[in-house]
Amino acid sequence: MYAFLTGPMFYLSLAVFFIGLAVRVILYIRGLDWKLDRVAYRAHPKAGLKGALRSIGYWLVPFGTRSWRVQPFMTVIFFVFHIGAVIVPLFLLAHNMILKEKFGFSFFTLNPTLADVLTWGVLISAILLVLRRIALPEVRILTTGYDYFILAISVAPFVTGLICRYHVGDYSAWLLVHIAAGELLLILAPFTKLSHIVLYFMSRGQLGMDFGIKRGGMNGKPISW
Amino acid sequence: MPEGTLCNKQPIDTDEQLKALLGDKGGKVYYEEMKLLEVDQEKLQDTIRKTMKSRIKTWLKICAHCGMCADSCFLYRINDCDPKQVPAYKVQSTLGEMVRKKGRVDNAFMHMAMETAWAKCTCCNRCAMYCPHGIDMGVMVGYMRGLLYQQGFVPWEMKIGAGMHRVYRAQMDVTPEEFVDTFQWMVEEYEEEYAGLTVPVDKEGADIMYTVNAREVKHYPEDLAEAAILFTIAGEDWTIPSSGWELTSLAMFAGDWEACRMQVESVYDAMERLKPKRMIGTECGHAHRATVIEGPYWAGRPDGKPPVESIHYVEWVAEALRTGKLKIDPEKRIKKPVTLQDSCNYIRNHGLKEITREIMSYMVEPGYFFDMAPNKEHNYCCGGGGGFNGIGLYRPQRNKALITKRDQILGTGADLVIAPCHNCWDAIRDLEEEYEIGISWSFLKPLLIDMVIVPEHMKPEE
Amino acid sequence: MFNKILFATSATEACDHAARVAFAMAEKYNAHLEIFHVLGLPTRAYSQVVIEVKTRERIEIDEGYCDWVKEEVRMYYERFLEKLGDRYAIEVAIGVTHREILRTARNTNPDLIVMGGSTHHLEDSAYRQLITGSTFQRVSGAAHCPVLVVTRPAASFWGGFSKIVVGTDFSESADAAVDYGIKLARSLDCELSLFHAVDISGLAMGQVMIQDDIEEKLRVARKKMRYRYLPKLEGFTDYSIDAWEGIPYMEIVKYTREKQADLVIMAHHARRFEEKKDARMGSNLEQVIVRAGCPVLSINRTVGRQVDAEK
Numbered sequence: 001m002y003a004f005l006t007g008p009m010f011y012l013s014l015a016v017f018f019i020g021l022a023v024r025v026i027l028y029i030r031g032l033d034w035k036l037d038r039v040a041y042r043a044h045p046k047a048g049l050k051g052a053l054r055s056i057g058y059w060l061v062p063f064g065t066r067s068w069r070v071q072p073f074m075t076v077i078f079f080v081f082h083i084g085a086v087i088v089p090l091f092l093l094a095h096n097m098i099l100k101e102k103f104g105f106s107f108f109t110l111n112p113t114l115a116d117v118l119t120w121g122v123l124i125s126a127i128l129l130v131l132r133r134i135a136l137p138e139v140r141i142l143t144t145g146y147d148y149f150i151l152a153i154s155v156a157p158f159v160t161g162l163i164c165r166y167h168v169g170d171y172s173a174w175l176l177v178h179i180a181a182g183e184l185l186l187i188l189a190p191f192t193k194l195s196h197i198v199l200y201f202m203s204r205g206q207l208g209m210d211f212g213i214k215r216g217g218m219n220g221k222p223i224s225w
Numbered sequence: 226m227p228e229g230t231l232c233n234k235q236p237i238d239t240d241e242q243l244k245a246l247l248g249d250k251g252g253k254v255y256y257e258e259m260k261l262l263e264v265d266q267e268k269l270q271d272t273i274r275k276t277m278k279s280r281i282k283t284w285l286k287i288c289a290h291c292g293m294c295a296d297s298c299f300l301y302r303i304n305d306c307d308p309k310q311v312p313a314y315k316v317q318s319t320l321g322e323m324v325r326k327k328g329r330v331d332n333a334f335m336h337m338a339m340e341t342a343w344a345k346c347t348c349c350n351r352c353a354m355y356c357p358h359g360i361d362m363g364v365m366v367g368y369m370r371g372l373l374y375q376q377g378f379v380p381w382e383m384k385i386g387a388g389m390h391r392v393y394r395a396q397m398d399v400t401p402e403e404f405v406d407t408f409q410w411m412v413e414e415y416e417e418e419y420a421g422l423t424v425p426v427d428k429e430g431a432d433i434m435y436t437v438n439a440r441e442v443k444h445y446p447e448d449l450a451e452a453a454i455l456f457t458i459a460g461e462d463w464t465i466p467s468s469g470w471e472l473t474s475l476a477m478f479a480g481d482w483e484a485c486r487m488q489v490e491s492v493y494d495a496m497e498r499l500k501p502k503r504m505i506g507t508e509c510g511h512a513h514r515a516t517v518i519e520g521p522y523w524a525g526r527p528d529g530k531p532p533v534e535s536i537h538y539v540e541w542v543a544e545a546l547r548t549g550k551l552k553i554d555p556e557k558r559i560k561k562p563v564t565l566q567d568s569c570n571y572i573r574n575h576g577l578k579e580i581t582r583e584i585m586s587y588m589v590e591p592g593y594f595f596d597m598a599p600n601k602e603h604n605y606c607c608g609g610g611g612g613f614n615g616i617g618l619y620r621p622q623r624n625k626a627l628i629t630k631r632d633q634i635l636g637t638g639a640d641l642v643i644a645p646c647h648n649c650w651d652a653i654r655d656l657e658e659e660y661e662i663g664i665s666w667s668f669l670k671p672l673l674i675d676m677v678i679v680p681e682h683m684k685p686e687e
Numbered sequence: 688m689f690n691k692i693l694f695a696t697s698a699t700e701a702c703d704h705a706a707r708v709a710f711a712m713a714e715k716y717n718a719h720l721e722i723f724h725v726l727g728l729p730t731r732a733y734s735q736v737v738i739e740v741k742t743r744e745r746i747e748i749d750e751g752y753c754d755w756v757k758e759e760v761r762m763y764y765e766r767f768l769e770k771l772g773d774r775y776a777i778e779v780a781i782g783v784t785h786r787e788i789l790r791t792a793r794n795t796n797p798d799l800i801v802m803g804g805s806t807h808h809l810e811d812s813a814y815r816q817l818i819t820g821s822t823f824q825r826v827s828g829a830a831h832c833p834v835l836v837v838t839r840p841a842a843s844f845w846g847g848f849s850k851i852v853v854g855t856d857f858s859e860s861a862d863a864a865v866d867y868g869i870k871l872a873r874s875l876d877c878e879l880s881l882f883h884a885v886d887i888s889g890l891a892m893g894q895v896m897i898q899d900d901i902e903e904k905l906r907v908a909r910k911k912m913r914y915r916y917l918p919k920l921e922g923f924t925d926y927s928i929d930a931w932e933g934i935p936y937m938e939i940v941k942y943t944r945e946k947q948a949d950l951v952i953m954a955h956h957a958r959r960f961e962e963k964k965d966a967r968m969g970s971n972l973e974q975v976i977v978r979a980g981c982p983v984l985s986i987n988r989t990v991g992r993q994v995d996a997e998k
Binding site: 027028029030031032033034035036037038042044065066067070071074078133136137138140142143144193200203204208210214215217219220221222223 | 287289355
């Protein structure tokens with residue numbers, strides 16, 4: 001089982017993840033229609049690029065936009081969640097050992113304490129995100145079972161990872177669950193809302209181009225997000 | 226497929242149809258017929274398939290349901306934070322459902338969608354600035370209006386408005402002859418006071434081609450005189466086109482894209498015909514958006530620009546004051562508390578925030594200008610945008626929506642609200658009538674007329 | 688002089704005094720009378736709702752409604768209309784009052800516009816911006832014919848023009864008012880009084896004015912009037928020329944009363960875009976209108992030019 005999950009399944013999930021998301025990006029860009037979207041993407045590449053980069057950039061910075069600033073609670077849990085969710089899987093020491101073994105390269109690795117903090121951060125902020133969904137009427141009305149499902153599959157690798165980290169219960173069994181959860185996440189990403197891993201950049205970039213090209217970007221001071 | 230005689234899926238293309246619809250007071254018969262109007266589900270699905278591309282599809286799919294857009298929406302805030310007014314909900318429960326159900330929706334659903342599209346959203350696009358994913362719900366509501374219009378589920382006044390553009394290429398029944406005649410009449414009325422005042426009609430190669438809002442012609446022609454006076458004082462080489470003079474587009478509010486195209490093409494034709502250096506439109510927000518920002522796309526212009534450089538009136542005013550073409554008598558600057566209404570359609574959606582403030586710096590005595598909070602691209606809609614002002618059916622909702630702007634104005638302590646936008650001007654007038662907070666409101670032109678220095682050669686001979 | 692008269696009315700009591708004069712004039716001078724009523728102010732951006740001028744209710748307009756209002760107007764003036772035979776027409780319009788009056792005047796080219804008193808009940812609303820300075824100010828400022836206003840009942844019991852007072856401040860339009868007065872007096876065979884008031888209202892505000900100076904001013908004014916206007920009066924005998932000191936509009940009202948005049952003619956200076964300091968006579972005109980015991984006719988520069996051209 002372990003061999004399967006770390007062998008064929010590992011490669012398969014990575015392939016689905018990368019190819020799937022690449023297809024997402026390609027389909028998104030191919031589906032842009034200057035006339036229907038009413039944005040002259042091609043005619044003004046410079047303004048478009050500037051708008052897109054500003055739009056993506058400001059929103060990647062905590063409190064970088066007015067929206068982040070006026071909702072500080074959400075901003076904190078959002079960034080704690082996302083920073084952990086991106087950094088830990090990529091730069092965890094154990095993960096990089098596997099990388100080195102499988103592909104012959106590795107990234108720099110996280111200080112173990114920091115990795116713990118970040119992982120707990122993901123967990124706690126996920127719980128707060130759930131509570132927020134339940135507590136706030138304006139979020140509750142939007143929430144569907146699907147949203148909880150997405151959150152669950154996103155958090156599962158972290159929960160199982162922590163269980164392994166602290167050697168709770170049967171380590172090797174939990175390790176299998178952890179690997180499976182991670183691979184499930186990779187496989188589902190292109191087919192679910194998790195595709196926002198790339199589509200965030202597309203969508204934000206598109207709106208940035210919209211404002212950058214058409215809605216004033218070439219007309220005085222650029223928009224302050 | 227039952228369709229009413231007044232409420233149906235056919236656009237209005239003749240004067241007789243217009244008269245028939247206008248004759249139906251308040252749209253009583255029209256709305257009765259709408260209750261029986263069948264949804265052409267196949268056509269709906271087909272249209273969605275053909276026109277909904279990756280941008281809107283992605284928006285609908287990746288919305289994280291985080292609710293961060295809620296507070297950005299003035300209609301959500303003013304309606305006691307009703308969760309049904311959360312922008313994402315408004316879109317997901319209407320357009321989202323249409324897509325998920327593959328167009329298989331019924332009459333009651335379409336009624337709900339119509340109310341959402343015209344009474345719960347003014348397409349001010351403020352929510353787009355608060356969504357982490359960059360989802361512009363105003364754009365989606367605009368798109369949905371097109372679907373609803375195609376199916377005949379559109380408020381009475383909007384159907385009439387779009388019909389006016391189809392029949393008259395203007396939002397009201399004003400013919401080219403009436404337009405030119407009214408402009409000339411106004412110039413006659415004021416040439417006594419302003420020597421040399423004229424209105425050049427259809428002059429080729431002028432520096433400026435001026436376009437207006439049909440309402441000015443119909444009810445407030447002083448506005449035309451004021452424009453003529455200011456252009457003349459500034460020594461501009463300007464002209465008006467005898468056809469293609471209407472800048473506005475109620476068709477845009479209605480979601481009648483075909484009529485939108487017909488309307489802007491009439492203006493672009495005038496540009497091609499007269500070859501002016503620039504087109505300047507009157508103080509109107511949605512009109513600028515229709516003709517200058519969105520129009521090029523309806524007309525299929527790949528560069529997204531009108532045939533000649535087109536600017537909003539505030540851009541011209543700022544330029545004229547900056548370069549000294551118009552000089553303000555410092556004695557006559559406004560010396561009472563003043564605030565400025567940022568029109569969504571050219572501030573948030575066309576980046577003119579600094580321009581209008583520059584104008585204020587010339588017109589208002591230092592210390593008397595007070596900005597609303599929030600302002601610039603984060604300002605709230607006046608409460609009457611996107612067609613909301615004109616729809617009788619949704620009057621109570623509209624009146625409630627005005628409270629946001631009322632409180633913003635009260636917060637500035639201003640006596641005078643400068644609103645260089647017809648829609649905002651109307652909404653602010655209505656809010657004063659409804660809530661009586663003792664403010665006055667104005668376009669830029671009449672204020673400028675009172676304070677600019679008239680050159681000697683234009684002074685009346687005694 | 689008066690072949691075609693445009694009577695702009697709200698068809699309410701506010702215009703009853705003006706109506707009496709308008710109908711009597713039409714009858715006496717065999718004129719065609721166009722009774723014109725603006726029934727509603729447009730509202731609500733591009734909605735079809737208008738505010739009814741009379742009831743202030745929000746209504747929706749269609750052709751049937753306009754016909755019904757026309758009928759209402761006809762009924763309101765029924766007893767006067769009988770005497771006119773077919774020499775009248777009733778028109779209604781939707782729009783901003785002064786604008787629609789000017790629009791119809793431009794189309795029909797009347798010799799005179801007759802208007803009633805203020806419709807002040809409208810001006811306390813949010814629509815005040817649309818009709819500030821009163822409808823009269825705007826109509827008389829821009830009309831291409833003289834505008835006659837009757838606001839007081841005392842001004843309306845009237846049996847034709849026999850004694851005319853013209854107030855002058857020697858401005859271009861005032862000269863035109865004098866010209867028009869002379870023309871009118873000649874053609875209707877009236878007695879004509881030319882009058883100037885030396886403004887001493889500064890006295891009340893503590894300004895020092897020596898009586899000798901005032902009297903000198905009066906002498907100069909009389910001389911000036913004779914110098915300016917006598918040549919125009921050639922062949923006309925039934926006139927007088929006077930100058931009094933005081934608050935101008937009060938003096939004009941008093942003078943008119945003393946002369947038992949049945950018409951005051953004054954110049955209209957103020958136009959909307961003009962500087963406020965020039966509007967002094969305009970406010971005098973308004974004051975005379977609300978105080979005089981007879982109808983007041985206002986002449987603006989445009990009309991003045993026409994009178995000039997005719998000479």
